[in-house]
Amino acid sequence: MKKALKLSAVALSMTAAFSANAATTIFKNVDIFNGTEEKLYEDHHVMVVDNKIAQISSKEIKAEGDAVVIDGEGKTLMPGLIDGHAHVMINYNFGDIEHNKDITDISINSITVAERFLDDGFTTVRDMGGPAFGLMREIEAGNVKGPRIYPSGGFISQTSGHGDFRDRADAGFSTAQQGDISNFERMGIGNVADGVPEVLRATRLNLRNGASQIKIMAGGGGSSRFDPIDTTQYSVEETCAIVEAAKDWNTYVAAHTFNDRSVNRLLDCGVKTFEHGFFINDDTMKRISKEGGYVVPQMWGLSPDLAKNPLMPKEKLPMVAVLQEKYGDYGQRLLENDVKVVFASDYVGANSDAERARRYEIWWRTQAFGSNFEVLKQMTSTAGEMLAMSGPRGTAKGKLGVIEKDAIADILLVDGNPLEDMSIIGATDKWFDADPEYKKIDTIKLVMKDGKIYRNEM
Template sequence: MRTLCGLLSLVLVTLTGAAMAEEAPPSRVLFRNVNVFNGVDAKLMTNHHVLVEGNRIVTVSANPIGSEGAEIIDGAGRTLMPGLIDGHAHVMINAHFDTVEKDMDLGDISIRSIRVAERFLMDGFTSVRDMGGPAFALARNIDNGRIIGPRIYPSGGFISQTSGHGDFRDRADPGFSQHDGGDLSNFERMGIGNVANGVPEVLKAVRLNLRNGATQIKIMAGGGGSSRFDPIDTTQFSTEEVCAAVEAAADWGTYVAAHVFTDRAVNRLLDCGVKTMEHGFFISEETMKRLAKEGAFVVPQMWGISPDLARNPLMPAAKIPMVKALGEQYADFGEKLLKHDVKVVFASDYVGVPEDAERARRYEIWWRTQKFGGNFEVLKQLTSTAGEMLALSGPRNPAKGKLGVVEEGALADLLLIDGNPLEDISVIGGTEQWFDADPEYRPIDTLVVIMKDGVIYKNTLR
């Protein structure tokens, strides 16, 4: 009887505690006297006040807002803007390719990813779309508060055909894929990539990633510069394979993104309904017009056509002339995308040791201002346009609300900045230094408050 009474008491206490927790009012944070960049307009809304309740922005007003029960942050004329979004990163490929392939295991890259994630957030990136790698556990542990980092949109292992951009076996490895009894590459073994051929294998790979928690699917639809055996001009995956991947993703309410560079490949992808084109440097203006008409996104890492890329200490001397020539030939790529109203999203897409990736990310912010005609367009790519792209994940979207904007009802991913990023991109970390930048991570001092999902992770004004 005592045991039964004790259990009943425990149940009553638990239920009472749960009821009290449900009735507890949401936390409130009031940003006073801020100039708001809303992620959409090429101007600041001056002398505004923004109230956050729980994880939502509930009021944006030019008039004073009641502050009862709220933590007050006096912006004193600083800029309040949306949290930044990286549309294409590889949080789990956090060492050089050869090191990952030959000398690391899943434990190594998982441990290193914790530091990568924290530094992303401390650079103001509140959401990151991971475009290839086993980032599922990292995303879960960030979401449940065990690890500090941005909201992760994991793709899972990128899906490649044999001989494709995700087939990282050496020449000496067995000539068959694992499906035919061959050995797995380390990339496949760790879940960074998956080699699949034919509709049944592609469907299996897509569905496995969705089962594991993918918010979108990443396929390799063309060659690349970082893999040895697939020329960059090649088209990869047949129409049937691409369409099968798109249909399987759509069955889960989400979409397919594709690594791609050429007209032929992009048009095949559009025929099947692929939504985002990763890179895309070598496409024609006709294809750009089609991309705009169909509402697809282009997600290019613009450092890929930067003359500074040739200064990379890891760049083989034999490739330097090609890198310089491509940078010159496609120097107007960004200008043409804007001319044809293509939706463009920011991408850092640097793989390698974390310090190199961090320097590349900050350089990329600045370099894009040179290629897209100014700061405003790049800020949109980092905020509202990227938020629109993330929303394509539908029910798989970990953010249950609008991202990339400062408006009533949007999720409270917010940065308070000393300075005006519309005039000076360095206040959010943009810098023309890359390989000659400080070799170790340094905080961005002008980034004084970082809020993600209504939670403050940095506040130097306290």
């Protein structure tokens, strides 16, 4: 049951708030989920000035000048959602990208990806591998509708690593051969680099292009064919060099990783976020927590529904059942070990597949973590904390993921209470059997990003 609580009025000079050129929006009569507390503040009022939340009050805020007033009676006002691990540029199936597409194809398709993210209430996305810099700039310029993007640039991988997507028939049987790169590298999705000089060059290139954080491949994976999932990738010297180069730019390194050996090496060098991490033990989890790291897992990777993926090779189907049986308590163990967890959709491929996976992921996480509130934090305040580690390299110049004074005005108005019902922000137990046609989530009534309203069905 929703708890009715009263939030004390925030002191604010009304004269200052309504300066001559202030763009002001007032939300009246809303119930607030602030991103950090497991409760709603009933019958409150929120004022946005320019791109920041200027006032939150239990008392009516009087509109002055050209203020826009939105009566949200019966609606919940909450932070915009954050996807901590997405791939807006890997927007066709791997086979198509490897053989049939070029940068124009994925760039044009990324516009649709961006629009649908924002319509689904995601006001910020951390892109974890791909040439998203141009899309980020066009969104910031107002030429494309989409979420705020925190780009990593091309993920950095060793030869034989999770980012080495060459086919068997491609050049590469001798290191002396030239031009032995995959389509992923040609388009800037990834960068294969070996040795300290090469990894430094790849890191600095991404930072030059505008990366807000650096993404490296530190272990094997399921979507790549030639790097077993149990492997540890990049040496201590290479890993530490990448981390120091990122620190020089006042940002951090994220790593694709699964096992204890890899994660502990990454921690030794100062890596801050651990993407996936399904196979780590409790001691490693405790160390991540103690050292201020974050785990960013796509929990659908441990779902039995993964076996329904039509692209899943038949020989890998038994692996899905084994993973679910052996690591099905992964979410609960993360919480028991006080690890900060961030939401991740991490689905690559055609638009409809990625959207269905994202909505399924919200629902599946409520099962894996046993709490709507925990999942909501992962999509709002905890994700905002993680993004803040980008410091001056971050796209947002202010606090994300919360409804509080002076935070960035990323705001949703939704029908219902997400603490009780996550379907109002798109959660569904259907994945590959869901309708492939994109439909807006009709319970999301308004989407504001950076103080501007992009969707309004009030």
